[in-house]
Amino acid sequence: MPMRSVDVERVRALPLFRTASARTFDNLIAGGFLQKFPAGTTLLMEGDPVDFLYVLIEGLAELQGTWNDKETTLAVLRPVSTFILAAVVLDADALMTARTIERSDILMISGEAVRRAMKEDAAFAVAVAEELSGCYRGLVRTVKNQKLRGASERLANYLLAEQVSQDRGPSLVLPHEKRVLASLLGMTPENLSRAFANLADYGVVVSGPEVTILRPTVLERLAKPDRLIDSHLQPSAARAGMADRECRASAAGTIAALN
Amino acid sequence: MPMRSVDVERVRALPLFRTASARTFDNLIAGGFLQKFPAGTTLLMEGDPVDFLYVLIEGLAELQGTWNDKETTLAVLRPVSTFILAAVVLDADALMTARTIERSDILMISGEAVRRAMKEDAAFAVAVAEELSGCYRGLVRTVKNQKLRGASERLANYLLAEQVSQDRGPSLVLPHEKRVLASLLGMTPENLSRAFANLADYGVVVSGPEVTILRPTVLERLAKPDRLIDSHLQPSAARAGMADRECRASAAGTIAALN
């Protein structure tokens, strides 16, 4: 329940907390607690009031939305990401359900404390605004991706983005079930299968969760990645800077720190 | 070029500026200027660096995204709204193009000044974070709308939302060309026509830009409006409060204060 100091360091290093004063930071984590959840746990339901800011320290989680008995995945979160920030700032009800995909370690920080900290520490308030800006822009990318591209284009761009971010050469490993990916990309599992089949002609080889991109150039000609939609034209220059703060949600939504 | 004091008051009354100190506010508008643009002017192109925070004082504007020679409208802005805030906060390139739809009066405030003001005035930084949270949540609604609903469901919900917000009884007036509405709702103009034709069976009568909803109950049974997607279940209680800060982007994106 008390955090390991390794984890405290990891949280402290997040853009959201890096610039906060020591006092602000201590107050925030003093009232927080770390909890382990098994896979498939619902952390928060759509429509519920939000009492905590969540920080995914270890594991994998997803944010989903529902309407009329249909469900869609809005983002898959990887460590270390914060989520539900917007609802916390406004003290509003959640617009998305948060679920663990794998067993996860999650830090929960009092929403009340976050709002108080913002008022007292301008540097922290600025960091919150920057974080939200990145999240917002991640969603703009998502909407463009969704409205402007077809299913296999979305998949192609997702694969290219993952390949770059995983950095294991020409192949990558899907971080979760294909059904989740299908929902994230806005299609049915059946159509995801067919989309993969299409991409075979473009040098994409699938073997279980492992995907290999044999001819990146050819695939890119189909995918037409765009720096205003996809975050993966990695700014080889100065990754350390502020640009890095824009969350790598990618249109596909992979790393998003959301809500 | 100098603002009329009426307009200064209107800006001052915005949630974004209401809580700022007098000094902060004066600094911000001192370096700003009001400009009139004819209809169809591009204020800012996708990919361009953003030097100003924009405030639409009078008129009508839209935000659009492009990819592969296709265009989509992400939001239609009405007075008084700020836009391009997220890019200003991060000092990043615009992800959307901003265009005037009608002749518009637009206040432009130095982005540099906004970033400085946030660091110096915690109350203003908090207001920025709150504004961004509202915008973010507006986009979450948009994505859910887009991924979970079909075309005529989106149209039906748009109409119900407009009807409520225009408050002129059972009818409403489309605030812009139908082609813009089609793009906003994520469909072609042809399909928007057909969607309107479908809704005739549900008591929707269209006559040019005027739409009348004869049987709201029937239309709602089709639309299934949802407070976690559509903003128009008007919180009859306490509209003055913080909840109101959440931008009424509606899933359809009407009033959004974006980017």
Place this chain on the structure above:
DNA sequence: TGATCGGCTTGATTATGATCAATTGGAGAT
């Protein structure tokens, strides 16, 4: 080893939306 379950795939069919083409109809210009 064999049985079972669930995720994934594949095929056939249907539904939904996009595209192409032609026409209508209204606003503004001559």
Place this chain on the structure above:
DNA sequence: ATCTCCAATTGATCATAATCAAGCCGATCA
């Protein structure tokens, strides 16, 4: 008044994605 232009509509066709229905395969477990 007529012409012109363009948004909007309508119809026909095509493309894309969803649904329905088997089947397959790998993991787990008895």
